Amino acid sequence: MxxxxxxxxxxxxxxxxxxxxxxxxxxxxxxxxxxxxxxxxxxxxxxxxxxxxxxxxxxxxxxxxxxxxxxxxxxxxxxxxxxxxxxxxxxxxxxxxxxxxxxxxxxxxxxxxxxxxxxxxxxxxxxxxxxxxxxxxxxxxxxxxxxxxxxxxxxxxxxxxxxxxxxxxxxxxxxxxxxxxxxxxxxxxxxxxxxxxxxxxxPDGLKGSPADAAKNLVWTATTRDGMKTSLVVKNDSAYYVSLAKITLTDGDKGVEVAPDMLQPFSTATFDVAGGKAGSKAKVSYQWIDDWGGIHSQAAQAD
The missing domain is CATH 2.60.40.10 (Immunoglobulins)
Structure with missing residues (x-):
């Protein structure tokens, strides 16, 4: 809102x-x-x-x-x-x-x-x-x-x-x-x-649920030329997913990424300013449910 x-x-x-x-x-x-x-x-x-x-x-x-x-x-x-x-x-x-x-x-x-x-x-x-x-x-x-x-x-x-x-x-x-x-x-x-x-x-009969859609997002972090890092997220569901906060963490360093709303069956790419993604990079994010409640989630950035 x-x-x-x-x-x-x-x-x-x-x-x-x-x-x-x-x-x-x-x-x-x-x-x-x-x-x-x-x-x-x-x-x-x-x-x-x-x-x-x-x-x-x-x-x-x-x-x-x-x-x-x-x-x-x-x-x-x-x-x-x-x-x-x-x-x-x-x-x-x-x-x-x-x-x-x-x-x-x-x-x-x-x-x-x-x-x-x-x-x-x-x-x-x-x-x-x-x-x-x-x-x-x-x-x-x-x-x-x-x-x-x-x-x-x-x-x-x-x-x-x-x-x-x-x-x-x-x-x-x-x-x-x-x-x-x-x-x-x-x-x-x-x-x-x-x-x-x-x-x-x-619509009636959609598979899954909005909560499952938010929990099952697939994240990928890549660093090109050792400098520019991109965070890619895939929403393979029939629901919109509204993100309130995204943080990419590699080791002890965390970088916040500007959140957005993900469309159904879509892939979105976020630029990560000043961050690098290694093999152990993780993503923590917050998503908003149908009632405006905010939930925290963590995932591996493959």
Whole structure:
């Protein structure tokens, strides 16, 4: 699951276009990405700047202006799940959320298959999520209904298919407070939060299980010219495998590798920066189950 915060100052709810990891509104001010429990990451850029008296004064003025702004930057809505599975035999599934604030929020919902450049109304997917726009009162729960409206024969029957659930939280416009001056109220800034969650369409009769798929990955580590090391993993199952962490260890030295989601019946190659693989190299990795739980696994890198 990923969450992205977007400045809504001087923007209406109908003016959003989407991008990023599905449906994230553009003009992003901050990003928090989460793929399950405990793997949320906050990304921030860092730069080394020489501070001069003139630059210091300029920064002080900017800081003072920002301090006057009322920034609503916390996500109010909690989605009850980080990923969802749609068994082919089901007529529908539900997606629950809770508005943990005291104020109502508007929630916009849609499904896509990876094309982040298209507006929600132009997407063609075999799913219907209702209602597409709903007001959730403060402290209340809401259930979205998700139905498969496509033709099963048009999707692969021997493997899973992946889609994405998008939930856009649009906070209400701030009202002037008796304790806040008009100038400060006018300078207020709103942030919308975009939730993106994986949706797996699972046909009937698939061999094995998602857990077996994650446990039976085949890993191979090779070092070319004594320098460049590649880690190859083969997923010989009908299920997607979401990896949260990968570490290649040779002796006492361990090197972390950027994780990814493995497609069914596929092979993926990862570059290992600064690592070398010998005959005793091992791989330890973490995979995410259907409920967002993280499990640890170890394997020999042949």
């Amino acid at each position: 990923s969450i992205r915060a977007t400045n809504l100052a001087n923007r209406g709810t109908d003016s959003f276009r989407t991008d990023g990891r599905h449906g994230h509104a553009r003009r992003t001010d901050g990003v928090v990405r989460s793929g399950g429990r405990g793997d949320a990451k906050t990304h921030a850029s860092r730069a080394l700047v020489k501070v001069t008296p003139k630059r210091y004064l300029r920064h002080a003025v900017i800081f003072a202006l920002l301090a006057m702004m009322s920034v609503q930057a916390s996500a109010r809505v909690v989605v009850q799940g980080t990923r969802f599975v749609y068994p082919a035999k089901e007529s529908e599934i539900s997606i629950g959320l809770v508005n943990g604030s005291e104020h109502p929020v508007l929630m916009k919902a849609w499904i896509d298959q990876g094309d982040t450049q298209l507006a929600p109304e132009r997407l063609k997917v075999p799913f219907l999520i209702t209602p597409p726009l709903v007001r959730v009162e403060g402290g209340k729960e809401h259930l979205f209904r998700l139905q498969f409206i496509g033709i099963p024969a048009e999707l692969p029957a021997d493997r899973e298919s992946v889609y994405w659930i998008n939930l856009l939280e649009v906070p209400p416009k701030p009202s002037a407070s008796k304790n806040i001056s008009d100038a400060k109220s006018k300078a207020s800034m709103q942030l919308a939060f975009q939730y993106r969650l994986k949706l797996f369409y699972r």
